[in-house]
Amino acid sequence: MQGLKQSIITSLWFMFLTFPIMVVRVNTIENTVEWRWMNLAYVGVGIFILSFVWRWALARKEAKQYETETTDKPKKQLWLSRAMEEPAVAKPALAAIFALSVAMPFLVSTYQTNIFISFLLYVILGLGLNIIVGVAGLLFLGHAAFYAIGAYSYALLNHYFGIGFWVALPLGGILACLGGILLAFPVLRLRGDYLAIVTLGFGEIIRLVLENWSDLTGGPSGISNIDRPGLFGMELSVADANVYIYYIVLALAIITMIAVQRLKNSRIGRALQALREDEIACQAMGIDRVNVKVMAFGLGTAWAGFAGVIFAAKTTFINPASFTFMESAIILSIVVLGGMGSNLGVILGSAFLVLMPEYLRAFSEYRMILFAAAMVLMMVFRPQGLIAPKGRKYHVDDPDLIKEGDA
Amino acid sequence: MDWEFFIELGLGGLTRGSIYALIAIGYTMVYGIIELINFAHGEIYMLGAFTGLIVAGVMGVYGFPAFAILLMAIVIAILYCAAYGYTMEKVAYKPLRGAARLSPLISAIGMSLFLQNYIILAQTSDFLPFPTLIPDFEFMEPIAHIFGSTDLVIVAASAVSMAALTVFIKFTKLGKAMRATAQNRKMAMLLGINADRIISTTFIIGSSLAALGGVLISTHSGQLNFMIGFIAGVKAFTAAVLGGIGSIPGAMLGGLFLGLTESYAAGYISSDYEDVFAFSLLVIFLIFRPSGILGKAPVEKV
Numbered sequence: 001m002q003g004l005k006q007s008i009i010t011s012l013w014f015m016f017l018t019f020p021i022m023v024v025r026v027n028t029i030e031n032t033v034e035w036r037w038m039n040l041a042y043v044g045v046g047i048f049i050l051s052f053v054w055r056w057a058l059a060r061k062e063a064k065q066y067e068t069e070t071t072d073k074p075k076k077q078l079w080l081s082r083a084m085e086e087p088a089v090a091k092p093a094l095a096a097i098f099a100l101s102v103a104m105p106f107l108v109s110t111y112q113t114n115i116f117i118s119f120l121l122y123v124i125l126g127l128g129l130n131i132i133v134g135v136a137g138l139l140f141l142g143h144a145a146f147y148a149i150g151a152y153s154y155a156l157l158n159h160y161f162g163i164g165f166w167v168a169l170p171l172g173g174i175l176a177c178l179g180g181i182l183l184a185f186p187v188l189r190l191r192g193d194y195l196a197i198v199t200l201g202f203g204e205i206i207r208l209v210l211e212n213w214s215d216l217t218g219g220p221s222g223i224s225n226i227d228r229p230g231l232f233g234m235e236l237s238v239a240d241a242n243v244y245i246y247y248i249v250l251a252l253a254i255i256t257m258i259a260v261q262r263l264k265n266s267r268i269g270r271a272l273q274a275l276r277e278d279e280i281a282c283q284a285m286g287i288d289r290v291n292v293k294v295m296a297f298g299l300g301t302a303w304a305g306f307a308g309v310i311f312a313a314k315t316t317f318i319n320p321a322s323f324t325f326m327e328s329a330i331i332l333s334i335v336v337l338g339g340m341g342s343n344l345g346v347i348l349g350s351a352f353l354v355l356m357p358e359y360l361r362a363f364s365e366y367r368m369i370l371f372a373a374a375m376v377l378m379m380v381f382r383p384q385g386l387i388a389p390k391g392r393k394y395h396v397d398d399p400d401l402i403k404e405g406d407a
Numbered sequence: 408m409d410w411e412f413f414i415e416l417g418l419g420g421l422t423r424g425s426i427y428a429l430i431a432i433g434y435t436m437v438y439g440i441i442e443l444i445n446f447a448h449g450e451i452y453m454l455g456a457f458t459g460l461i462v463a464g465v466m467g468v469y470g471f472p473a474f475a476i477l478l479m480a481i482v483i484a485i486l487y488c489a490a491y492g493y494t495m496e497k498v499a500y501k502p503l504r505g506a507a508r509l510s511p512l513i514s515a516i517g518m519s520l521f522l523q524n525y526i527i528l529a530q531t532s533d534f535l536p537f538p539t540l541i542p543d544f545e546f547m548e549p550i551a552h553i554f555g556s557t558d559l560v561i562v563a564a565s566a567v568s569m570a571a572l573t574v575f576i577k578f579t580k581l582g583k584a585m586r587a588t589a590q591n592r593k594m595a596m597l598l599g600i601n602a603d604r605i606i607s608t609t610f611i612i613g614s615s616l617a618a619l620g621g622v623l624i625s626t627h628s629g630q631l632n633f634m635i636g637f638i639a640g641v642k643a644f645t646a647a648v649l650g651g652i653g654s655i656p657g658a659m660l661g662g663l664f665l666g667l668t669e670s671y672a673a674g675y676i677s678s679d680y681e682d683v684f685a686f687s688l689l690v691i692f693l694i695f696r697p698s699g700i701l702g703k704a705p706v707e708k709v
Contacts, residue, residue: 020461020487021458021461021525021526022529024461026468028460028467031464186690193444197644197693201686201689201690202686202690208680208686209683325637369524375514375516376517379499380502380503380514
């Protein structure tokens, strides 16, 4: 009964709240008003149902918290991450996925190959950002700027000097990496929210410079006729070039995954994770904060640079509108939804954000609002993301040490 | 030196600056109490402008006089934005109290994107014209070419509301409770202050001021779309940082400082890079003086 009353009140409150925006639409030029009363009913019913779900989820979360505090049962993982831990399941599964992704361009149309290219680009971008946000715990809102640096360095080098894709690919990565390092030095002292704002400001500065420096970058109209990557001097048709780019991006995505996975378990990776958990304790353990933070930025942004070069080669046309804050926000939500610090999570997150809207056309209009809502809900109910990242475990076999630990 | 141009830029900067200050107060008050950058605050300002437009449109159809429309638009926008601010806090921030520091920030970014897309879906993603609601006063005639009636109303309304806020914070019981909560939330709760209520009040006050700014700036610029909140929000945040985040007089000062800097830089250097100046100022301040003009440097305890 209590719940029912609460839900009715919540639903009435939201009907009041959304009334002007949802119901009224005015046209001040023709002086007409459009009333859409049906929307009010949708909001009322929707919120009424949602408020039950909300309370149920909140209660469940609290119960779980209580359970983990009182008992020391290990936390249950999502079935997917548990499956990936079983070598018997994971190895054939990975092999199947690999085989499928290699065969992909021959199974689907050019259009769909294109979608998969952008999916893999987001995987690379997400994995790069994951190093900074997930592993090192530095909230970074300017990732699109480094994506832009990569894309523009290929576009400009190609436009002015005729430099080809394969030379530009490492150059784009190096330039983005240098940009990341340059940004890292001044922001070393900042943390958390200040860092987020400075990186956001930095990203916007880069975009605005690209937009206004018309002599060099072509301004808002961008650069067109960028060369596609060449295959030993052969001229490829548009469809073939697409397939070729698909393989390049697939190879790069696999390299990124392996590199990031190895990085996480390396000395640097562990230093980054320590930095995320407690900066002061980490310094006390003898980790050079400056070095490690700069490395995190450089390593993360380099991947954005690679992705940018491929993006420019794929679309053959770029302009500053592709690198707005929205883009950074999308990449961030990939990382957050997937689970900060987890590579499998990034892949799942990109699949959700890039593939789902393509195949559920009906939802594409609601894509951003659903992801925005998912970001809030994820933080409220499952802050660790879809796939919770797991630290590496070390087993102690020495019986003396175990005994000491128990005492 | 062209003095008239100089004064014109100064007055333009004053108008801009007072709007930035109005929004910056919302950021600074929320930060002062729960140490969260409320990313969605700019969107509240945008919602205020849209609510104002809707009220103006509906009343315009029935032929109300411009002055009545302005008053109603402001009152209803403030009412609704206060409600939005209150609800937002309850949905997106309150369940996260005590969570890791990044969580509320990400939730705030999500909220901001949500509200932008809410406007796109429920209204439109195009620019909409906003009717002129402030009549040209006759006594402003001689200087109307550099400082119009709209500018006068904006500066006056901001000054009055900021003075009222200062009095409220300094002399009322609720204001005192707010200051106490900002200083030390646990201690304030021990002394019988309902911290949840104080946090809600903070969101309500901040959102109301943003709504006022939203309606006023829209009549000034004559157009709005769903993105106005993002740029205004980042700039107002810059203003809050310039003044020293957490300090209310600092936010006012920072707003004016930012408005004037932007106006002069646009006038004398290049108007193309206007936003770049604002962001650069933010980056420079955060790096060299993160505590701002009036703020105190926080002492970190280990």
